[in-house]
Amino acid sequence: MARQRWNYLVETGPFGVVREADLATCGHCNRQVVLTPEPGEGVICRVDPKCWSCQKVVCEECKRSLEPCKTWERRMEEQESHARLRRAIGV
Amino acid sequence: MAMWSVFGAGQTSNNTLLSAGLACGATLRRGRVFDIVLGSAASPNDGTFNVNLIRTSTGAGTSTAVTPTALDPGDATAATATAGTTFTVNPTLGVIALNLGFNQRSTMRWFAAPGEELVYAATQYAGLGVQPASPSPTASNIAHTIAFREE
Numbered sequence: 001m002a003r004q005r006w007n008y009l010v011e012t013g014p015f016g017v018v019r020e021a022d023l024a025t026c027g028h029c030n031r032q033v034v035l036t037p038e039p040g041e042g043v044i045c046r047v048d049p050k051c052w053s054c055q056k057v058v059c060e061e062c063k064r065s066l067e068p069c070k071t072w073e074r075r076m077e078e079q080e081s082h083a084r085l086r087r088a089i090g091v
Numbered sequence: 092m093a094m095w096s097v098f099g100a101g102q103t104s105n106n107t108l109l110s111a112g113l114a115c116g117a118t119l120r121r122g123r124v125f126d127i128v129l130g131s132a133a134s135p136n137d138g139t140f141n142v143n144l145i146r147t148s149t150g151a152g153t154s155t156a157v158t159p160t161a162l163d164p165g166d167a168t169a170a171t172a173t174a175g176t177t178f179t180v181n182p183t184l185g186v187i188a189l190n191l192g193f194n195q196r197s198t199m200r201w202f203a204a205p206g207e208e209l210v211y212a213a214t215q216y217a218g219l220g221v222q223p224a225s226p227s228p229t230a231s232n233i234a235h236t237i238a239f240r241e242e
Contacts, residue, residue, distance in 0.1 A: 005206075006204055006207070007201065007202065007203045007204055008204075010199075010200050011193050011200075012197060012199075013197045013198075024207070025203070025208075030210060032144075032201070076121070076213075079214050080213050080214055083119075
């Protein structure tokens with residue numbers, strides 16, 4: 001299996017790099033999950049293990065939601081499908 | 092594959108209104124944001140930026156329009172997405188995709204690994220916005236560059 005590639009965040013100040021972090025994209029809600037959180041950092045959720053169904057990294061909030069696995073791709077397809085339907089019926 | 096960027100400096104004076112936004116246009120194409128740079132457009136000063144990268148939907152809102160610029164100057168294709176800065180009326184705001192707190196003297200850069208981008212649906216007005224959240228400095232604008240591609 002290929003090694004997972006992470007997103008990257010870097011803050012550069014007047015004296016160089018202040019902090020840097022790897023991030024993952026939640027497979028269910030597309031949020032960014034900081035993999036190396038620091039105390040007091042603006043972290044909205046921490047990484048949790050992969051979803052056993054889609055094998056993608058998911059955030060704690062999605063993990064806790066107890067909803068069946070629904071990938072972000074699937075959510076967008078539903079959103080686009082609903083929009084097409086609304087346009088078709090003129091709503 | 093064509094890629095574009097939008098850039099400018101948007102307000103922080105109101106901690107509700109978006110500083111910058113990018114959304115799907117009337118021609119429906121999914122967008123993938125892969126690079127975001129945020130910093131201060133003001134004189135160096137100590138202050139806090141607390142910025143949400145937030146999802147938007149339903150309505151364009153009111154803003155100063157920004158035309159996406161092709162990253163490859165030889166690319167003649169125009170982006171179908173719409174972009175704006177300094178919103179006076181917000182579109183409908185959704186969930187926060189990323190929260191960033193940083194010093195006004197700093198520059199923050201986020202970029203995505205291939206396949207791990209922030210994606211918005213091919214539904215008109217679906218998109219992403221940069222929202223200053225309290226506390227943020229009242230006098231300095233957020234300079235932003237957002238790079239994206241469409242599929």
